[in-house]
Amino acid sequence: MTDPSIYNVLYIDLTEGKHEVQERRDLFEKYLGGAGVAVKLLEEECPKGVDPLSPENPIIFTVGPLTGLFPLASKTVAMFKSPLTRNFGESHAGGRSAAAIRFAGYGAIVIRGASRNPVYISIVNDKVKIKDATTLWGMRSSYAVGRVLREVEPGAGKRTIMRIGMAGENLVRYANVVVESYRHFGRLGLGAVFGSKKLKAIVIVGTRSVKIDDVKAYTKVYEEIYKEVTETGVMSKYHVLGTSENVLPLNMLGALPTRNLMQARFELAENISGETLAEKYLAKKIACTHCPIGCIHLASLRIAFAPGHEYETLIIPYDYEPIYALGSMLGIGSAGDVLRLIEKIEGLGLDAISTGVVMAWATEAYQRGLITERETMRLRPNWGEDVEVYIRMAERIARRANEFYSALADGVEAAASKYGGLDFALTCGGNEIPGYHTGPAALVGFITGPRNSHLDSAGYSIDQKALVKPMSDEEMIKQLVEEERVRNVLTSLVICLFARGIYKLDRVSRALETLGIRRSLEELMQLGAEIQRAKASFKAREGFNPYNVRIAKRFFETPTPQGRLTEERIMRMISMYIDAADLKDIYRA
Ligand code: SF4
Numbered sequence: 141m142t143d144p145s146i147y148n149v150l151y152i153d154l155t156e157g158k159h160e161v162q163e164r165r166d167l168f169e170k171y172l173g174g175a176g177v178a179v180k181l182l183e184e185e186c187p188k189g190v191d192p193l194s195p196e197n198p199i200i201f202t203v204g205p206l207t208g209l210f211p212l213a214s215k216t217v218a219m220f221k222s223p224l225t226r227n228f229g230e231s232h233a234g235g236r237s238a239a240a241i242r243f244a245g246y247g248a249i250v251i252r253g254a255s256r257n258p259v260y261i262s263i264v265n266d267k268v269k270i271k272d273a274t275t276l277w278g279m280r281s282s283y284a285v286g287r288v289l290r291e292v293e294p295g296a297g298k299r300t301i302m303r304i305g306m307a308g309e310n311l312v313r314y315a316n317v318v319v320e321s322y323r324h325f326g327r328l329g330l331g332a333v334f335g336s337k338k339l340k341a342i343v344i345v346g347t348r349s350v351k352i353d354d355v356k357a358y359t360k361v362y363e364e365i366y367k368e369v370t371e372t373g374v375m376s377k378y379h380v381l382g383t384s385e386n387v388l389p390l391n392m393l394g395a396l397p398t399r400n401l402m403q404a405r406f407e408l409a410e411n412i413s414g415e416t417l418a419e420k421y422l423a424k425k426i427a428c429t430h431c432p433i434g435c436i437h438l439a440s441l442r443i444a445f446a447p448g449h450e451y452e453t454l455i456i457p458y459d460y461e462p463i464y465a466l467g468s469m470l471g472i473g474s475a476g477d478v479l480r481l482i483e484k485i486e487g488l489g490l491d492a493i494s495t496g497v498v499m500a501w502a503t504e505a506y507q508r509g510l511i512t513e514r515e516t517m518r519l520r521p522n523w524g525e526d527v528e529v530y531i532r533m534a535e536r537i538a539r540r541a542n543e544f545y546s547a548l549a550d551g552v553e554a555a556a557s558k559y560g561g562l563d564f565a566l567t568c569g570g571n572e573i574p575g576y577h578t579g580p581a582a583l584v585g586f587i588t589g590p591r592n593s594h595l596d597s598a599g600y601s602i603d604q605k606a607l608v609k610p611m612s613d614e615e616m617i618k619q620l621v622e623e624e625r626v627r628n629v630l631t632s633l634v635i636c637l638f639a640r641g642i643y644k645l646d647r648v649s650r651a652l653e654t655l656g657i658r659r660s661l662e663e664l665m666q667l668g669a670e671i672q673r674a675k676a677s678f679k680a681r682e683g684f685n686p687y688n689v690r691i692a693k694r695f696f697e698t699p700t701p702q703g704r705l706t707e708e709r710i711m712r713m714i715s716m717y718i719d720a721a722d723l724k725d726i727y728r729a
Contacts, residue, residue, distance in 0.1 A: 142205045142655040143350045146173065146247040149181070152261060152268065154337050155195060155253030159268045161246075168247055172657070173204025174634035175230065176667060177248055178219035179674045182228075185250060188681055192223040192329075193311055193336035195254035204633040205655055207242040208350050209358070211366050212639040214238055214428040217631060222328040223336075224313040224494070224551050225570035227682035228590050228675055229328040233302075234428030235320035238634065240300040243346025251337065260303075260341040262293060265348060273340040280306045280538075281487040282318040285341055295345030303341035304331040305489025307538040311335050312549040314494035314572070318486065322436055322457040323428065326491045327593060328571065358654040365651070368642055370432050378435035378638050379425065383460035384414030391468075393607070393701040395578040395600075398468040399523050400500035400564055401694050404577045408473025408524075412463055417475050423455060428636070435638060441479045456483045464575030465496025470503065470530060471523030484531050488538040494551065497572035499533055501552045501565050510560045515544035553690075563693040568592045569684060577695075579603035579702035581616045584713045587689050588721075589624065590675035595637070597624040607701055613709070617716045624721070625668030632671065672721060680726045686714050687729050 147168050152159045164177075171177045178200045185198035199220050206213035216237040222229030241249060244265050251261075255270070258277035262269045279285050282305035289301050300319060307315035308331030315331025316324045325331075334340070352358045369375055377385055390396040391409035398406040410416060423440035427433060441454045456479045466472065466481040485495050503521040505511050513520065517536065519529050533545075540546040547555040552572055556565035566573045568583070569592035576582045581599035589596025597620045606616065626645065627637065635643050643651075645664050652659055659667070696705050718727050 142657055143352070145245045145348070145350065146205050146242070148246045149248040149250060150246045150263070150268065151250045151252065152270070153252045154255040154259065154270065154339065157270055161266075164248070168205070171667070171671070172632040173207070173247055174202050174217045174632040175219075175628055176632035176671050178202040178217045178230070179671060179678065181248060181250060182219045182221075182678060183674070185252065186221050190221060192221040192226060192229070193332060195252075195337065197221045197333055197336070199251040199330070199333055199337070200248065201237075201241060202248040202634070203238045203241050204247075205657060206633045206635065206651060207238045208430065209352070209655070210362060210430075210651055211369055212431050212433070212636045212642070213633055214431045214636050215631075215634040216241060217634050218317070218325045218330050220330060220333050221682065223311070223332045224329040225592060225684070227569075227679045227684045229330065229333075230591050231325040231327050231330050232631065232634065233317070233319045233323045233325045234431070234636065235300055235323040236298070236429045237300040237302065237319050237323075237344070239429040240298065240344040240346045242350065243298070243348050244344055245346070245348050251339070254337040255339065258338045258340050260289070260339065260343065262343050264294060264345045276340045277309065277338075282489045283321060283487050286318070286321055289341055289343055293343045293345070295343075295347070298347055299343055299345040301341060301343050304334045305487060305538070307489040307549075308332055308335040310538060310540050310549065312490060312538060312540070313551050314491040315489050316486070316491045318489060322426070322438065324486065324491075327493065328591065329491075331489050352654075353656060354654055361647075361651050361654050365642060365647065366432065369639070374641050375433050375639065379433050381414035381418055382425075382435050382437040382458075384417055384437065384458055384463055386460040387413040387463060388415070390576070390578075393578070393604070394699070395576060395701050396468050397464065397566075397573070397575055397577050399471045400469060400504045401566055401577060401698050402504070404698050404700065406468040406471075406473070409468065411473045412467040412475050412478050417458060421475060421479060431636065433638070439479050441476060441483070443480070454479075454483050457486075458482060461575055462492035462496070465493045466530075469496045469500040469575075472527060472530075473524055474527075477527035480527055481530055481534070485534050488534060490534060490538060493574055494572040495534055495537065497566050498537070498548050498552050498555065499530055501556060501561065502533065502548060504564055505556075505559060505561045508561065511544065515542070515559070517542060517545075562690070566692055566694060568691070569686075569689055576600035576603075577698065577700050579606065579700045580613065580705055580710060580713055581606070581620060583691075583695060583705060583710055584617070584717060585620055587691070587710070587714060588620070588686050588717045590679060596627065597621075603700070603702060613713050614716065617713060617720050620717060621720045625665055625672055628668040628671035629664045632667070669722070673723065673726065676721075676723050676726045685727055686718065687727060
């Protein structure tokens with residue numbers, strides 16, 4: 141039998157200032173943990189049609205039965221109603237978050253209500269306190285908040301510190317939550333939900349242990365996984381260059397969105413590639429708890445802050461997505477400039493992808509005369525020319541400096557609806573796009589995935605396979621649906637998706653068995669399908685329908701490596717997806 145502490149759900153009510161623990165064996169036995177349990181808690185806790193920035197919108201964190209026990213089961217799922225898309229919100233982060241929640245004795249934490257005054261939550265095992273955060277509120281940088289909390293809270297080395305920056309306080313709809321400085325609940329605006337609850341941070345310290353009944357069986361499967369992770373090359377790409385390795389191949393294919401996707405090749409890609417960053421800026425690599433890979437690449441950047449050789453050295457995490465969004469999308473071809481932007485934007489507590497796409501739209505809108513210096517407050521954005529312009533733009537977004545920046549703070553869709561330029565406002569389902577203009581599978585995946593991003597079904601990978609061995613649209617859809625279901629299983633456990641090549645479902649089944657949880661392959665796939673339906677039902681309930689989604693013309697203007705896409709083909713594939721995923725009763729044409 142698995143350690144029963146996983147069944148504990150900690151409910152914290154910020155309006156009442158109270159908390160309680162309930163045993164929810166019913167949820168964990170059926171849905172394992174992570175995304176599966178979270179979507180059920182979201183159904184229970186989030187009333188239909190609620191304003192995502194109202195106290196009724198819950199924040200749900202979940203981990204799974206493998207957390208703390210198996211390598212790379214290192215992530216936490218956050219679920220909420222997204223202030224950006226106004227439907228389903230899900231975001232994952234690693235760092236120490238998952239281990240801290242599990243070793244504090246919980247499988248899930250649910251935050252309800254809202255505080256009247258700024259607070260942070262401190263959880264040390266079963267001691268839960270809601271503490272005053274008046275002095276932290278108003279701090280511009282999420283990094284500074286972390287530094288203060290490290291001083292005043294216990295548990296160094298065993299704690300997670302999740303916090304928001306200025307953007308979250310000002311309810312920027314794509315504000316992030318920073319975890320351990322270098323990891324993030326990045327997408328879909330969890331930071332704004334924190335801000336709406338006057339919740340500045342959560343510190344969790346877990347020092348308990350987790351019981352294993354059959355140590356022999358557990359050790360056998362653990363060692364098998366550990367060996368494959370560390371002694372084969374399956375995961376080495378994540379350690380060597382990390383995800384920034386993708387810059388050059390995607391550029392070579394003509395799939396790297398550049399200058400607001402006016403192009404899909406960037407002539408300066410070499411300068412911002414993983415290879416260049418590693419040679420010139422890489423300082424070290426670190427890992428989430430219980431991960432032997434260490435894919436988190438940290439750059440060191442020296443900035444002169446005064447004459448006379450006065451320097452500050454910044455340590456900045458980098459990955460493919462921020463490099464695309466704050467590099468090629470803005471035409472920025474200097475690695476140093478991209479790093480400066482990443483540091484600024486993440487310090488302000490903004491999601492890097494959304495911010496880059498928003499600023500790329502603003503640059504094109506300015507150049508087309510849809511907005512003027514009156515709106516930009518005298519800034520003149522011009523592709524890649526002056527990074528300072530984009531730094532100032534990000535600051536103004538984070539503080540909603542005027543009506544225009546406030547529209548930008550509500551996302552590209554909102555800004556373009558007000559100022560024009562929807563044809564080149566690059567969102568799918570209201571979420572700003574990730575960096576893959578690879579072909580139809582990616583675009584259909586952005587539209588049909590519950591998070592409206594590449595993370596749900598990895599269409600970008602299917603497109604690249606189709607370049608090597610051509611496949612029909614039907615085959616692409618079959619693979620998208622299957623991948624989404626498999627990912628639902630992995631994220632219920634909550635395994636880092638970089639390890640999806642290691643955690644094949646038969647191995648997942650064996651790992652679970654060592655903890656007394658018996659699930660056949662078929663049962664796991666069934667669970668994946670059930671979670672897929674639950675997420676789609678939530679989206680539909682909140683008004684989302686992939687049949688009615690706006691698809692910007694720009695997607696069809698700029699050719700992909702598989703040629704130019706057409707709206708008719710994409711709509712046909714969306715319909716095929718709904719059939720193949722058995723969602724016809726949820727999404728109606
Ligand atoms: S591979 Fe990277 S993101 Fe995944 S758990 Fe390891 S360090 Fe964290």
